[in-house]
Amino acid sequence: MRARLLDATIECLVEYGYVGTTTPRVAEKAGVTRGAQVHHFGSKTDLVMAAIRHLAAKRTDAVIRDISSVQANPDPLGAMFDLLWDIHAGPIFIATVELWVAGRTDPQLGREVAKFEPVVVNSMMTLLAEAMPAPVLKPMRDFLYTAMDALRGILISSYVDADPDRARRRWDRASANLRRIAEPELESWAGNRAR
DSSP states (O other): OHHHHHHHHHHHHHHHHHHHOOHHHHHHHHTOOHHHHHHHOSSHHHHHHHHHHHHHHHHHHHHHHHHHHHHTOSSHHHHHHHHHHHHHSSHHHHHHHHHHHHHHHOHHHHHHHHHHHHHHHHHHHHHHHHTSOGGGHHHHHHHHHHHHHHHHHHHHHHTTOSOTTHHHHHHHHHHHHHHHHHHHHHHHHHHHHHO
16 A cells, blocks of 8 residues: 555656645545555655655666666667666656755755665666776766766756657757767777777
């Protein structure tokens, strides 16, 4: 029942935003009584704090589940761009952004989000970096942060765009430009390795 309530909280964050995520709405979406919801989570704050941890686990699991697609791909850079898109372009990231924005003006929420966000990002970056050769690990980690920041900006700005495909086109364009930055490092590594 707790998992149903936490999943319903994430769904409400995506559908109604943070302000519109109310405990009665979560209980209804989870298909439980308000009393059952209160038994597990006494307040919206309790529910959202638990949902932050639940959301962090879902975000990390998404990377763990899909990392092999990068490692096995003949174009690991392209696969990495696709994986970044896949883990950011869906409802889990939308719920995350809702919590980031709400945490700006709610200090308790902000502190909780601040505890888990670095854990999620570090897990994501570690797993993605494992798909890269050790000699280029440090520059590729920095590169991955830059790529992720670019993608997040594209997606956040797309939330008010009437064209649902524009964000993907913008990410494809950004990926092509990012590829030009990363390829010399990878080629240098490959050339040194061949010697």
